[in-house]
Amino acid sequence: MKSYLQRLGRSLMLPVSVLPAAAILLGIGYSMDHSGWGEENVVAAFLITAGDAILGNIAVLFAIGVALGMAKEKDGSAGLSGLVGWLVITSLLSPSSVSLLRGIEVDAVSPAFASIENAFIGMISGLVAASMYNRFSKTKLPDALAFFSGKRSVPIMTALSMLFVSAIMFFIWPAVYEGLVSFGTFFSELGVFGAGLYGFFNRLLIPTGLHHALNQVFWFDMVGINDIGNFWSGQGELGVTGMYQAGYFPVMMFGLPAACLAMYHTAKETKKKQVAALLLAAGFAAFLTGVTEPIEFSFMFVAPLLYFVHALLSGISLMVAALFNWTAGFGFSAGFIDFFLSSQLPLANNPYMLIVQGLVFAVIYYVIFRVLITKFNLKTPGRGDEDWDEDASPDTKSAGDDKYAQMAQEIYQGLGGESNLISIDNCVTRLRLEVKDTSVVDQQRIKNTGIPGINVIDDHNIQVVVGTQVESVANEVNKLHK
Known part of the structure; x- marks a missing residue:
């Protein structure tokens, strides 16, 4: 089960990787027309509409991305089948279709069906499509039906399977939807503390890859929070929308690079030259793009105490940013590029205070990491006996x-x-x-x-x-x- 969920998290990275494109388009477009969102500038309208086309259809991208990622082979028919599955279930369970099937007015249909086009349904569509690909992509049919053999049978079987899935969801989706909304509402009602808990568990789950599943609840429109989509579209509350993103900027842009500096300073003198290249590159990547895994994986297993402290500080950072209503957002991760683009948006509230917070967190990270590494003799890069074999001469x-x-x-x-x-x-x-x-x-x-x-x-x-x-x-x- 754990391996399956890890593969699912990995599969979600494909559709998520297109979000920077949306962020760039929306950021540039809004910087050209601060007040009208394109109403007063044709070029701005062009860019904003293009960016919104990506964010507004992220659930469809999930269906295709999950289908490709979970299939045994990254074949186009798997992605096409994911789209087929999405079209079947969202059409059958649309409010107008449900009203027809139940013989009631559209206004009487459960609100759950008005939100059927969400990331959760996209993932289900992708999972079903991948399952059909893995099961039927090698199937051989009799000569009369040979044209539909193999990969051509996958979209067909996906469509048929989604009929059964849709029938099941027809009855259970309202309850599932209400449960998801309750879960998201519980965290959102915790306010500042809820943001902190989310940040803590997000980092803590990184080694398992399950943090992606947690992110879907808060970042996308799975339970109505949709922190990323609402922030970039300007549809939210100033100082509140973006609270599940803002606190990451001080950590990723400043905290973890400072941790790299602490690990460099505590490395053995004979190893400093070697670890410098690794830590410099990892720290720069974290600051510029928000990609932190090269840093985190350099110490999470050799010094789990440090990683627990890092998760705790991440939660505190989100709490602090939420407490003071400092907000900024990202389309990919909390690096400088996303910070610069999002700081121009209307729901960015005192975003430059996140830099001040980041400088404070840089000092905190550096001091705590340096003290813990030296006090407990933690084997961070450059301190272990077998970090690199200097005498090794690879056969290349x-x-x-x-x-x-x-x-x-x-x-x-x-x-x-x-x-x-x-x-x-x-x-x-x-x-x-x-x-x-x-x-x-x-x-x-x-x-x-x-x-x-x-x-x-x-x-x-x-x-x-x-x-x-x-x-x-x-x-x-x-x-x-x-």
């Missing part, structure tokens, strides 16, 4: 001069090569790998490439934290594995 002749090809060559061999590696996938910063036996993986050889960390999930699944260049490395590993 066949990899050519490309640094990603060289890194991929070492990772591939460290994983056990063709005899042990089963499948390769990646998210924003991590290689997600399935192997026959994780015990035969040469972790030290992989670490010698300078990667931030390794996460062994179970006997068959392992993650290699590479950083923002993971896509290039993944492509090279795939070339070696063919």
Whole structure:
């Protein structure tokens, strides 16, 4: 079950990765027309409408993205089937359709069906489509029906399956919807404390990948909170909308880079040159883009105490920002790019105070990390005996001069090569790998490439934290594995 949920979280990263495009379009558009949202500027209207087209259809993107991510192969027919499933269920359970099926007026239909086009339904559509792909993509039919064999049968089976899903949801969706609304309402009614709890559990769930599921409740229109969509569209309450995003900026732009500085200062003198490149790159990525996994994975397993403190400070940061009603938003993550774009929007309330808060949190992170690392002799990067083998000389002749090809060559061999590696996938910063036996993986050889960390999930699944260049490395590993 845990592995399944991790795959689901990974699959959600594909549709979420398009949000920066929406953020850029909306940010630039609104900066050109602060008051009219495009009413007074044709170019602004063009950009804002384009950005809203992405945010307004995020549930559809979830249906397609989850279908592709959960399918055994990233095939177009899986994505098409996700869209088919979405169209079937949202059409059958639209208020007008429900009123016809029940023989009542549209006004008497449960409000739940007015919100059927949401991220939750998108994920269900994608999951059903992926299941149909995994089950029927290799099916062979009799000659008379051979045209519909294999992958062509997947959209058909998805449509038929969604008829049954729609029938079930016809009866249980109102109760499910009310339960989700109650869950979201409970947290939202906690106000500042609820924002803090969300921030704490968000960070705490990062190692499992389950934080993505938690994010759907608060960031998208699953239970009516829709913090990201409402913030960027300007449909919310000043100082409140954005409270589940704003507190991340001080942590990601300032806190974690300061933690990198503390880890550098506490590294062994003989290791500082090596860890400097890793921590500098990771810290800069966190500040600019809000991608923090290269930093977090560098200490979450070797120093879990630090990671717990980091999760706690993240929750406190969200509480502080919410307490003072400082708001800013992001389309991808809480880095400088999103901060700059969102600070121009009407629901951005005193956003520059988040920089002041960030500077304070930078000091807090640095002092706490440095004290804990030295007091408890925590084996953060540059302090362990086997962080890097300085005498190691990787065999990269066949990899050519490309640094990603060289890194991929070492990772591939460290994983056990063709005899042990089963499948390769990646998210924003991590290689997600399935192997026959994780015990035969040469972790030290992989670490010698300078990667931030390794996460062994179970006997068959392992993650290699590479950083923002993971896509290039993944492509090279795939070339070696063919």
